[in-house]
Each structure stands twice: as C-alpha cells, then as structure tokens.
Amino acid sequence: MKPLAPALRPKTADSRRPFSANVSEPPIFPRQKASTACRECKRMRCKCSVGNGTTVCDRCIKNQTLCVFDLDEDMRRKLFHKRKLNELEAERDFLQQLVNTLRDSSDDKALQLLGLIRSQAPPAELQLYIENAMTDGDRQQSPVWADILPSPLPASRSDYQAIVQSTRLSRPRRALDPFHSWIDPDLFLRDARTGNLSSQYCSPFLMNCILTEACFYSDHPEAYADPTDRNSKGLHFYEEAKRLYDRVDGQHDLPTLQGCGVFTICKAALGKGQAAWWHLGQLRSLAADDTETDPPLATLTPQGRAANNAIWGIYNLSVTTSITWMKYLAITQPDRPRLPYDHGPDKAWTPYPRQASPVQxxxxxxxxxxxxxxxxxxxxxxxxxxxxxxxxxxxxxxxxxxxxxxxxxxxxxxxxxxxxxxxxxxxxxxxxxxxxxxxxxxxxxxxxxxxxxxxxxxxxxxxxxxxxxxxxxxxxxxxxxxxxxxxxxxxxxxx
Structure with missing residues (x-):
C-alpha cells in the first residue's frame, strides 16, 4: 500500500526559488465582481470585474476606456439614502426660512425677495439675500406689532392702564381702524391713561375689543392665545371681551356702542357670521337708543363730534354688511353732522408697516x-x-x-x-x-x-x-x- 503523506504547500510569492531571489514577480490577486458596474459596463450591459487592489475594471483596461464608478447611481447603498435625506432636510430648512422671511420682514424687503424669486434666481442667491439683507429685528417680529404691542402683555387684559403706560398704544391711530373712524383716538387715549374703569370714552370692554382686532394685523407670538396654534389669534382678548360684554349688556354709553361695533367685526373675522349678524341687529337698536337719549348739540364740541362719528360709523357698518350679505336691514339715516373737511398739519397718518414720513x-x-x-x-x-x-x-x-x-x-x-x-x-x-x-x-x-x-x-x-x-x-x-x-x-x- 502507498503510504499517506501531507499535501505539498502551494507556492507563494515568499517561497524559495531555485533561481536568483532578486527577480521579483507581481502578486497574483483573485478577481472579484464589483458591487456596482461602471458607467461603460452599464452602457454595454457587460459583466464588470475588478482586481483586488485596483480601481479600474478589467474590460476598461482591455479596451482603454474611461472607467467611472458613480456610487450615487447605486440605489442599494445606505450612503445614497443618507445623502438624499440630508438634501431633503436642507431643502426643507431653506423653504421654512424663506416662508419666515416673507412673513416677518417689511414689505420693502419682502417685495425685493419676491422679485428675486420671480426672476428665477438660484436658491444659493436667495439664501445669500436672506442671510445678508434681513436684520435680526425682521426675523424676530412683525413690524406692525412693534408699534402696537412691543413688549409682553400683562396677565390681566382688563388692566388697560398698564397697557397704555407701557407704550403699547402710544400710537393709537395705528391700532384703530381709520376707515370707519368711529373711535376718537385723542379722547380714547386720554381716558385710557387715567386708568379709570368708568371713564367716559374708554372702558375695559372697548379696550379688549380693540386689542382683539389689533391681533389680526400681527404675527407676533403675543397675538396668539396659544403660540403653537395659528387659529388662536386674538382669542385671549376676544374671550375677555365676551365676558365683559355680558356685564355691559344694556348700558347706553359711548364706549359700549363703539366696543359693540368692533366686537361685531371681530366675530365675523373669527368665522362667527350668524352671531355677528345678530349682534349687528342689537347694535342698531343700541345706536337708535343713543340717538334719542343724546340729541345733537347746537355747538359741535369734541365730545359731540365723537358721538356723531360713532353713530355714523355704526350706520356705515350696518349698510355695508347688509348689502354684502344681500339681506335688507331697515336702517334710518342719522340726522347728525359729519366731520368737517380738514387738511390741517395735525391731521397726519403714518404708513404702516413701512417706516415712512407721515402723510395727510x-x-x-x-x-x-x-x-x-x-x-x-x-x-x-x-x-x-x-x-x-x-x-x-x-x-x-x-x-x-x-x-x-x-x-x-x-x-x-x-x-x-x-x-x-x-x-x-x-x-x-x-x-x-x-x-x-x-x-x-x-x-x-x-x-x-x-x-x-x-x-x-x-x-x-x-x-x-x-x-x-x-x-x-x-x-x-x-x-x-x-x-x-x-x-x-x-x-x-x-x-
């Protein structure tokens, strides 16, 4: 029988050779299949093999073609998904920054940014404009709210003396509606500064109604009852005004009449159309009672002018609402004098939110x-x-x-x-x-x-x-x- 013997060791590069040891031979590496084919092999639909230690496939070496491996085209790789996720997060952050900039900046800067967008500027240019042109103040708060409510609100919305003393209404014409003009800003602010809850031209109910309307012009966090809920704008002041409305119901004074007018507008803005229509009917009755109990004076005084403007303002609101909703309201035209045409220098209005010189x-x-x-x-x-x-x-x-x-x-x-x-x-x-x-x-x-x-x-x-x-x-x-x-x-x- 032939005896068994150990197998011979295979020859390697380190094995002794019978000839000179100075002669070097290239190492022999096994062929391996590439995890992804190069572009040329993909185009030709050929097998792509890469030798160990090389970065070029055998076919490209043989044909002397450019061998390019694009890892981004390999949809199986985790690296591709991670890179794609990072790109999507960056685009989301940029879109959020763009929306915040358009919302919080002044109209001048917002229009400039819209001009860049409409001119098909690349995202890199938009990003550069946002970083360089927008100030910290533009990003932090709305310019309208800087004039109306520049500091945190007091815990008690009824304490309107603290609101005025903290300069929140230092520019009342910006917080009051200049279109209907049924609230005299001078008389209103004069009584508000006294802090008297029973003053002739200001009341907690009227103040909360005005602040409810002012909240709709701002994106400042203090304008929201819940800063995380965009539908809560002005609701904290509205709820306080609603509570005070139950107290003043039946009163026949000027702040109640003016407050009910603003309260009706706020109800409509909050989507309470039917309730606003009902309040409008109550408001007409209240204005009619005030007209009978407070006849026009022979000599027009600031107090008489304020009452006349309020009654005319309620009439204008009632007629506009009636024709808008296509519902007829039997409204009697007020027999009251209207404002004198006055273009004096003291009758100025400052544009908002843009910072510009006062105009007539x-x-x-x-x-x-x-x-x-x-x-x-x-x-x-x-x-x-x-x-x-x-x-x-x-x-x-x-x-x-x-x-x-x-x-x-x-x-x-x-x-x-x-x-x-x-x-x-x-x-x-x-x-x-x-x-x-x-x-x-x-x-x-x-x-x-x-x-x-x-x-x-x-x-x-x-x-x-x-x-x-x-x-x-x-x-x-x-x-x-x-x-x-x-x-x-x-x-x-x-x-």
Whole structure:
C-alpha cells in the first residue's frame, strides 16, 4: 500500500526559488465582481470585474476606456439614502426660512425677495439675500406689532392702564381702524391713561375689543392665545371681551356702542357670521337708543363730534354688511353732522408697516364720502333686497340703471384727494373697493337668469356679467396697488 503523506504547500510569492531571489514577480490577486458596474459596463450591459487592489475594471483596461464608478447611481447603498435625506432636510430648512422671511420682514424687503424669486434666481442667491439683507429685528417680529404691542402683555387684559403706560398704544391711530373712524383716538387715549374703569370714552370692554382686532394685523407670538396654534389669534382678548360684554349688556354709553361695533367685526373675522349678524341687529337698536337719549348739540364740541362719528360709523357698518350679505336691514339715516373737511398739519397718518414720513390722513374726506356711499347703498338694498323676492329681470334692470346713475355721480364728485391718481392712504383705496364691490353684488343678482324668467333676458344677463367682470378687475387692480404700497396684511377687517 502507498503510504499517506501531507499535501505539498502551494507556492507563494515568499517561497524559495531555485533561481536568483532578486527577480521579483507581481502578486497574483483573485478577481472579484464589483458591487456596482461602471458607467461603460452599464452602457454595454457587460459583466464588470475588478482586481483586488485596483480601481479600474478589467474590460476598461482591455479596451482603454474611461472607467467611472458613480456610487450615487447605486440605489442599494445606505450612503445614497443618507445623502438624499440630508438634501431633503436642507431643502426643507431653506423653504421654512424663506416662508419666515416673507412673513416677518417689511414689505420693502419682502417685495425685493419676491422679485428675486420671480426672476428665477438660484436658491444659493436667495439664501445669500436672506442671510445678508434681513436684520435680526425682521426675523424676530412683525413690524406692525412693534408699534402696537412691543413688549409682553400683562396677565390681566382688563388692566388697560398698564397697557397704555407701557407704550403699547402710544400710537393709537395705528391700532384703530381709520376707515370707519368711529373711535376718537385723542379722547380714547386720554381716558385710557387715567386708568379709570368708568371713564367716559374708554372702558375695559372697548379696550379688549380693540386689542382683539389689533391681533389680526400681527404675527407676533403675543397675538396668539396659544403660540403653537395659528387659529388662536386674538382669542385671549376676544374671550375677555365676551365676558365683559355680558356685564355691559344694556348700558347706553359711548364706549359700549363703539366696543359693540368692533366686537361685531371681530366675530365675523373669527368665522362667527350668524352671531355677528345678530349682534349687528342689537347694535342698531343700541345706536337708535343713543340717538334719542343724546340729541345733537347746537355747538359741535369734541365730545359731540365723537358721538356723531360713532353713530355714523355704526350706520356705515350696518349698510355695508347688509348689502354684502344681500339681506335688507331697515336702517334710518342719522340726522347728525359729519366731520368737517380738514387738511390741517395735525391731521397726519403714518404708513404702516413701512417706516415712512407721515402723510395727510384724509380721514374726514374718506369718512364723509363713505357716509354718502352708504346712503346710496341703503337705497339700493331696499329696492333690490327689500322684499322677499328679487324683482323680475326687466324691473330689476331698470332699477339697477337708476342705482348706477347715483353711484357714478358719487364717484365723479369725489374730492381730488380721493381720486385714484392722488391716493396716499389705504383707507381711500378701501373706499373705492366698497364702491366696486357694491356694483358686483347688485349686478350679480341679474347675471344668472331664473328658470321662470329666462325668455328674453339673455342680453340683460350678458350685460350684467360684463359689469361684474369690469368691477372685479377694478378690485384686483386696487388690491395690487394696496399690496405694493402698504401690504395686504394691514387691510382693515371690515374690508
């Protein structure tokens, strides 16, 4: 039998050779398959093998082609998913930063940033603009709130003396609606500074109503009852005003009348339309009672002017709401004098949120012409919506022609300071919007023919649609002017 013996050791590079040891031979490495094919092998759909210790596949060496391994194309690798996740997180952070910048910066800087976006600037350029052009103040708070509520609010919303003393309402005309102008800022602030809870022109109820409305113009954290809930804007002041409303119900004083007007607007802004309509009816009754118990004075004093403005303001709000909701309200025109046309240097208004020089307020001009427009709209609402049913198309068309004649005369007789070419304040543009909105609402009742009266109304329907389209285009143009000059975020809630 042949004896068993150990197997011979295979020859390696370190084995002794029978010839000279100075002769070197390249090491022999086993071939291995690449974890991912190079671009050339992928293109040719060939097997891609790479020798141990090399970075070029055998086929590319043989054909002398460029061998490129793109690991990003290997969808199986964890490195690709990690890199993709990092890119998505960076894009999300950039988008969030962009949204915050557009929300918190002034209109000038926001428009510049929008211009860059519309010019198709690359993200790197937008990032550079955000980092270099935006100040810390722009990122931290809204410029509107810096003038209204620059510091944390007191725990008690009823303590309005602390609010005034902490300069929160040092510029009352910025917190009060200049369009309806039913609150005299001088008398209101004078009594607010005294801290008297039973003053003649200020009350905790009125103060909380004003602060509720002011919260809608700000994105500051203090404007929210819950900073984490974007739907809680102004709710802390609203709840306090609602609690105080139950106390003042039945009182016939000027702060209660003014507060109920602002409270009605806030209810509508919070989506409580039916409740706002009910409060509007209560408000009309309250204004009628005040008119009877407080007749106009022979000599116009600041106190008498404040009462007259409040009664006219409630009338304007009631008429505007009536025609907007297409519901008729029997409202008597106030027999009260209106504001005198005054363009004195003390009647100034400061644009917000932009920092600019004060301009003539034109509050008296806007207020008086709004009263005239409300009188026309009250006449139109009675003719169109006064009965249970809208008049037939032929009668309605003739009625609208009479209304349009009065509306056009009102527009043609506007003072020069309120024409579109000379508008310098936002409430003047709001006045023009109310004019065009009234036309859209009234003519909108004729643009859709009813089933019982379709015959012979095609021309009337077409003409009504043309009128509505023209009015809508005018409103769009006014909104563009408003946004370019002052920003949409400061448009009064009643608009």
């Amino acid at each position: 307020s034109h509050i008296a001009c806007v207020f008086n012409n709004l009263c005239e427009l409300s009188t026309i709209n009250m006449y139109a609402s009675a003719l169109v919506f006064g009965s249970d049913q809208i008049p037939p198309p032929d009668i309605l068309a003739r009625t609208l022609q009479k209304i349009r004649a009065r509306l056009d005369r009102w527009r043609d007789n506007l003072p020069e300071c309120l024409t579109l070419e000379n508008v310098t304040v936002p409430h003047a543009l709001t006045l023009h919007m109310v004019y065009h909105a009234s036309i859209m609402i009234l003519w909108g009742s004729l643009k859709e023919p009813r089933d019982a009266a379709k015959a012979g109304t095609e021309s009337m329907t077409f003409a009504a649609r043309e009128v509505c389209v023209d009015a809508a285009e005018s409103v769009v143009q006014l909104l563009r002017i408003y946004r370019a000059k002052w920003g949409i975020n400061c448009m009064c809630l009643a608009t």
